[in-house]
Amino acid sequence: MNEIKDNVTTQVPPLGGQGVADMIINIGPQHPATHGVLHLVITLNGETIKKVEPHLGYIHRSIEKMCESLSYRQFIYVTSRMDYLSAHINNHACALCVEKGLQIEVPERAQVIRVLMDELTRIASHELWWGAMAMDLGAFTPFFHAFRERENINDIMEETCGARLTMNYIVPGGVMQDIHPNFQQRVKSFIAVYKSKVDEYYEMLTGNTIFINRMKGVGVISKEDAISFGMTGPAARGSAVTCDVRKYYPYEIYNKLQFDEITETGCDSLARYLVRLREINESVKIIEQLIDTIPEGEFQAKTKAVLKLPKGEFYQKVETARGELGVYIVSEGGTTPYRIKFRSPGFSNLSALDHMARGSKIGDLVAMMGTLDLVIPDIDR
Amino acid sequence: MSNDKNIKSAGSSPPSGGLGGYIKEVFTAVKSMLVGMRRTGYYFTHHKEIITQQYPDNRETLNLPERFKGEVVMPHDEKNEHRCTGCQACELACPNGTIKVIFKNEVTPEGKKKKAIDKLVYHLELCTLCNLCVVACPSDAIVMAQTFEHSVFDRSKLTKVLNNPGSKIMEGVE
Numbered sequence: 383m384n385e386i387k388d389n390v391t392t393q394v395p396p397l398g399g400q401g402v403a404d405m406i407i408n409i410g411p412q413h414p415a416t417h418g419v420l421h422l423v424i425t426l427n428g429e430t431i432k433k434v435e436p437h438l439g440y441i442h443r444s445i446e447k448m449c450e451s452l453s454y455r456q457f458i459y460v461t462s463r464m465d466y467l468s469a470h471i472n473n474h475a476c477a478l479c480v481e482k483g484l485q486i487e488v489p490e491r492a493q494v495i496r497v498l499m500d501e502l503t504r505i506a507s508h509e510l511w512w513g514a515m516a517m518d519l520g521a522f523t524p525f526f527h528a529f530r531e532r533e534n535i536n537d538i539m540e541e542t543c544g545a546r547l548t549m550n551y552i553v554p555g556g557v558m559q560d561i562h563p564n565f566q567q568r569v570k571s572f573i574a575v576y577k578s579k580v581d582e583y584y585e586m587l588t589g590n591t592i593f594i595n596r597m598k599g600v601g602v603i604s605k606e607d608a609i610s611f612g613m614t615g616p617a618a619r620g621s622a623v624t625c626d627v628r629k630y631y632p633y634e635i636y637n638k639l640q641f642d643e644i645t646e647t648g649c650d651s652l653a654r655y656l657v658r659l660r661e662i663n664e665s666v667k668i669i670e671q672l673i674d675t676i677p678e679g680e681f682q683a684k685t686k687a688v689l690k691l692p693k694g695e696f697y698q699k700v701e702t703a704r705g706e707l708g709v710y711i712v713s714e715g716g717t718t719p720y721r722i723k724f725r726s727p728g729f730s731n732l733s734a735l736d737h738m739a740r741g742s743k744i745g746d747l748v749a750m751m752g753t754l755d756l757v758i759p760d761i762d763r
Numbered sequence: 764m765s766n767d768k769n770i771k772s773a774g775s776s777p778p779s780g781g782l783g784g785y786i787k788e789v790f791t792a793v794k795s796m797l798v799g800m801r802r803t804g805y806y807f808t809h810h811k812e813i814i815t816q817q818y819p820d821n822r823e824t825l826n827l828p829e830r831f832k833g834e835v836v837m838p839h840d841e842k843n844e845h846r847c848t849g850c851q852a853c854e855l856a857c858p859n860g861t862i863k864v865i866f867k868n869e870v871t872p873e874g875k876k877k878k879a880i881d882k883l884v885y886h887l888e889l890c891t892l893c894n895l896c897v898v899a900c901p902s903d904a905i906v907m908a909q910t911f912e913h914s915v916f917d918r919s920k921l922t923k924v925l926n927n928p929g930s931k932i933m934e935g936v937e
Contacts (some may be wrong), residue, residue, distance in 0.1 A: 456858035459893040523803055530814060544830040544907065550893045558898060559830065586799045591792035 403616070407744075412441050415518045416747045418758030420732075429743050435734045442762045449722040452598075452688040454480050454554060457719070462548035464726065465760035467507040468703040470539075473552040478633055479709040480554040482690040489680040492556035493634045494672050497553065499543075501665040502569070505576075506535040509657050510667075515752035516587055524587050531579060534572040537567065554689060554757050555683030569673050572665055580625035580663075586658065590742055597652035601738045601750035603650060611737065612730035615670060615705025616661060617754050620654030627701035641668050644719045648754035654753040690717055704728055704755055728760040827909040832892040835862075835885055836908040837925040844933040845926055847904035849880040856899035861890045879932060887913060888921040902936050 405426045411419040419440035425433040445464060449457040458476045460654025462469035474496055481488060488496075513528030536546040542562045543549035551558050559609040587593050603613075608621040618625050626643040628636045644660045646653035691713035699708040731754050738750050797895065806812060809859035818825075827833075839845050854862045893926075897905055915921060 452858050455856070457894065459858060459891060459895070521826040533814070540831060541828040542830070544894060545892065549889075550895075553898075558894060562828070562830070582802055585802050590795045590799055591788070592796070610812075 387647070402758050403537075404714065409747070411437075412692050415751060416758070417514060417756060418526070418663070420756065420758050420761070421593075422710045422735075422749070423600055424744065426744060429745075430730050430740045431744055433744055434739045434747070434756055436732055438737065438762050441759050441760070445763045446724060447721050450719055454691060458546075458552065458554075459550045460726070462550060462761060464724065464763055465702055465707070465728065465757050467510060467757055468548055468627065470503040470543075470551065471551065471700055471702040472707060474500060475698055475700040475709045477552045477701075478700065479696050480689065481709050482698055483694070483696045483711065483713060484554065484685070484689060486555050486683050486685060488556055488634075490635075490677045491679045492681050492683070494676050495557050495681065496570070497634050497636065497639075498672055498676075499539075499549075499557075501668045502535050502538065504665045505662050506532050509535075511584070511658060511703075511752075512587075513757045515713060515755075516593075518748045518752045519593065521587060521590075522592065524583070524638060524641070527582060527586065528580070531572075531576055534575060536574065538568050541565070541568070553677065554681065556680070557687040558682075560681045566676070568671055569669060573669060573673075576666065583659065588656075592637075594652065596746075596749055597655055597753070598648075598650060600651045600742065600746045600755065601654075601736055602650045603738050605714060607737060608649075611734040612650050613734050614727050614730065615701070615703070615755075616657040617654055617705065617731045617734075619643070620657045620753070621649040622647045625706065627699055629708050631699060633698070633700060639668055639671055643693050651749045651753040658755070665672075688717055690715065691719070699725070702727060704757065704760065705731060708751050724763060726760045726763060728757050732756055732761055797874065816877045827911070829909070830907070831909045831911075832894055832907045833910040834887055834892070834908050835884065835890065835896060835905050835925065837905050839927050840929055840933065841933045843927055843930045845904055845930055846902045846936045847880055847883060847926065847931050848900065848902055848936060849878065852901060853896035853905060858895065859889045859891060860891065861886050862896060878928060880933065882923040885923045885925050886921065887923060888918055904936075 407424050407425060407426055408421065410416040410421040416422070421437035421440065422570040423435040423437060424431060425435075441456050441465070445460050452460065458480075461472040461476050464472055478484075507527055509528045509532040513525035513532075513698040516522075516524035539549055540546050542559070542565050544559075577624050603611075603621055605621045605623055608618045608623050613621070613623070614625050614627075624630075624643060624645060627633075628641075629643045641664045644657050644664060646657050648656075667752075689712065693713055693715040695712070696709060697712045698708050701707075706725070707727055708722040708725030710724075710725070711719050735750060735754065739747055742750075782784060822882070835845060837845050849864055851864050854864055863884040863886075864880055865882040865884065868877055869877045869879045871877050894907065897907055913921070
């Protein structure tokens with residue numbers, strides 16, 4: 383007995399000393415903080431993270447390959463299943479790319495409706511992120527408060543588009559149906575409710591000292607690194623990268639609208655958090671500009687029964703709630719695309735996680751993942 | 764919006780050193796906790812602002828909007844007639860092969876042979892409720908129904924025939 387005990391003490395090095403073996407710990411694929419089937423293989427030295435290795439592929443459905451066998455009207459619905467929280471904006475990107483190839487002039491009414499829906503989706507997505515991230519950090523109540531406001535948007539979507547999450551409302555040439563007669567009134571009442579409740583967000587979370595201490599200085603990524611990792615969206619704008627596609631490559635009617643690009647200089651989790659909260663206010667500003675002045679006219683342009691894109695390559699990028707989504711279509715002149723590639727924002731943002739997390743404690747990893755706002759089906763496609 | 768002002772002040776207070784700074788920090792932390800708890804307490808005592816729906820119990824009063832996409836159905840009138848001509852536009856528009864039109868040969872009273880639909884088979888288990896078939900239908904024969912409780916014990920129960928047995932096409936629909 384004594385012999386064995388001696389053996390053990392000689393084999394295991396003293397705690398904290400040189401030559402301590404690394405511990406490999408797996409977070410996911412089934413873990414509540416990863417919000418999906420993300421598998422992180424983390425190399426730890428004590429509590430300090432040495433390496434984070436994301437393993438992907440658990441929810442790969444080969445959407446790009448599936449699109450090759452669908453027509454230009456049919457493939458749009460599949461993209462709702464990529465970034466399901468900004469499904470509407472994904473559909474929008476695909477429709478814009480097809481319209482670019484066919485050179486369809488979209489009626490102004492349809493453009494306004496599309497932008498309104500985009501911004502409502504953005505608010506809904508940021509609301510869900512706010513609640514879910516607070517829940518990851520241990521605050522459970524904000525989750526319900528965020529979902530209360532988000533429910534209003536879901537009801538608006540349900541009434542006009544017929545579904546709450548995967549709307550499939552946008553078709554090449556416009557939108558599928560005209561807006562519901564109640565639409566304007568309901569959006570206005572939502573904005574009034576949102577404005578009366580927004581102070582609660584500050585009271586409950588943003589002003590809380592415990593929350594700020596968990597976010598400040600956590601997951602720092604410099605502006606240069608954010609650019610070199612290809613980060614986009616609110617995650618990059620928290621590091622003072624100016625990359626809002628709506629501002630610099632305006633599509634639809636965004637160049638006629640008054641809104642600010644939100645950037646923060648903190649480069650940490652708190653900065654990314656504040657960017658998203660302030661972005662909700664910008665989206666509200668955009669909706670307020672448009673909701674009273676939806677122009678009359680057609681909601682859909684006249685298109686041919688069978689769409690055939692001319693031979694060539696077409697690319698369109700839009701700003702989703704997570705960053706820049708690019709749709710790249712190669713056409714051989716047929717009724718189906720020859721190749722489709724989606725440049726998803728989540729994949730690039732996830733690639734920066736390793737760089738961000740090295741040297742910090744494992745408890746902070748959840749805060750970093752939360753503020754990157756990862757949606758796994760968007761990363762895997 | 765007051766939120767913008769609030770957001771700017773978040774985390775901007777510089778950490779002051781010394782014992783005084785420490786005590787100040789403790790008091791700020793306790794104050795911020797109490798502010799948050801006051802909000803929680805407000806909803807705890809104001810039951811009218813609770814919006815939770817007791818779902819399985821409120822089935823009778825549940826109102827779904829008329830555009831809600833639950834499943835594809837084919838409306839029939841009181842004479843058991845539908846509007847489907849069997850043009851297969853829905854079958855072509857469907858991205859998943861959800862709809863299959865099966866034909867039969869019918870003899871009209873004048874003795875002419877006419878092609879008519881025998882069965883319009885609809886696979887709810889394959890359907891993603893994208894509404895493309897309803898939009899594609901030239902004679903408005905199929906619409907979306909507002910049902911949503913689709914779970915069954917056997918997958919084959921989700922394969923449905925949309926036209927009623929013995930039904931025929933409405934007069935005047937081409």
